[in-house]
Amino acid sequence: MAIPIKIALSGAAGNLGRxxxxxxxxxxxxxxxxxxRTELRLLFPDEDIMHGDLREPEVVDKLLDGIDVLVHMAGTSVxxxxxxxxxxxxxxxxxxxxxxxxxxxKRIIFASSNHAFGMHPVEHTLHQGTCYRPDGFYGLSKxxxxxxxxxxxxxxxxxxVCLRIGSASETPPANRRHLSTWLGVEDLIHxxxxxxxxxxxxxxxxxxVSANSRAYCDMSEPNQIGYAPRQNAEQWASQAEGIAVHADPVASQYQGGPFVVHDYTPMEARPGRALGAAPSKKDES
Structure with a gap:
């Protein structure tokens, strides 16, 4: 009989951690x-739970003592x-x-993010080896x-294993962007x-992300862990495709959606441009 793998799960109170x-x-x-930093309540008898600030070595030691794999879902996620x-x-x-x-x-599973690539235009297809284009400090941290x-x-x-997580949700896609970035619960667990x-x-x-027909990334490329998603956001397209991700139209132009428009400098206000000048194709690429 195989010895059970001992897992530590950080960020257990967060959306994915729960x-x-x-x-x-x-x-x-x-x-x-x-x-x-918030104490957890037991979900079932004999559950192994703890809390504390992961910047403190003694807290990290308590979390990782005797552990084979850390599933690291902790941190600021917006x-x-x-x-x-x-x-x-x-x-x-x-x-x-x-x-x-x-x-x-032995191994850390790191919750990375699609926001490390959020400044790619929605027309771009992401492949293994595509360059980073973070859409803010959060994406930069990933x-x-x-x-x-x-x-x-x-x-x-x-x-x-760095998981470049899209829009993980227990509910169907909420807007047009989610038809590309959605990650369903079954696929998350897999x-x-x-x-x-x-x-x-x-x-x-x-x-x-799930096996979305409109995925920004090329899900046909093989991956190193054998992840084979089965869910597809497209089944909710009729409800979601008419819903904009943000009131600012810039959000619909880039893969990062609403993260892009946070502290965003419009093209006409950028250095070297005359005020009121229209953006060029190079600006938008």
Whole structure:
């Protein structure tokens, strides 16, 4: 009989963490769930739960003691001021990777984001190796996190699977953008399970969206973990395609949607442009 994989789940109180906190034990994993700075309540008898600030080494040590794989869903998940992003998505992530070194954790599954690519126009198809184009400080932090994951594999032998998660939701697509970025619950669970169980991944990057007909990324390309999504947002197209993601039309031009228009400088107000000049095709590419 195989020895159960021991999983740590950070961010267990968040939107994705709440789903995985229930789903992972049901798949047979022994799970320790961490709820950040807010104390969790038991979901079932003998559940292994904890809380604390992941910037503190003693909290990280408590989370990772005896663990094989960390599913890291903690951190700021929306666009926020740079100082907050640095604390939660850079400093805390570094503390987690250093903890993984101390405790010889085999693998970290890192919740990256499609917002590391959000400034690509919606007409662009993303492939493995497509360049980063973050749409804000949040997306920039995910680009940095993927770089950290790469470095800790190259220098320290800690495997990482970076999941470039789109619009993960327990509900159907809410707008036109979600027809491209939606990640259904069944596919989310399958994605994380494959990230846990795939052998010898080293360092891997995987698009975390369902098999959407309008996906911005090329889901026909093979991935390193054997993720094979089955859900498709297109079945809700009649309800969602007429709903704009944001009142500002700029949001519909770029893959990052509403994150793009946060603190966005219009083309006509950018350096070197005459006020009122129309944007060129180069500006929009």
């Amino acid at each position: 789903i995985l906190r229930t789903a992972l034990p049901e798949l047979g994993y022994k799970v320790r769930s961490a709820g950040g 666009e926020r001021p740079l100082a907050e992003i640095i604390e939660n998505n850079l400093i805390a992530l570094h503390a987690v990777y250093e903890g993984a070194r101390r405790h010889r954790v 680009m940095w996190g993927e770089g950290m994951a790469r470095m800790y594999w190259d220098k320290h032998g800690i495997e990482s 994605l994380v399970q494959r990230a846990i169980e795939a052998p010898d991944v080293g360092y891997a990057e995987v698009w975390g």
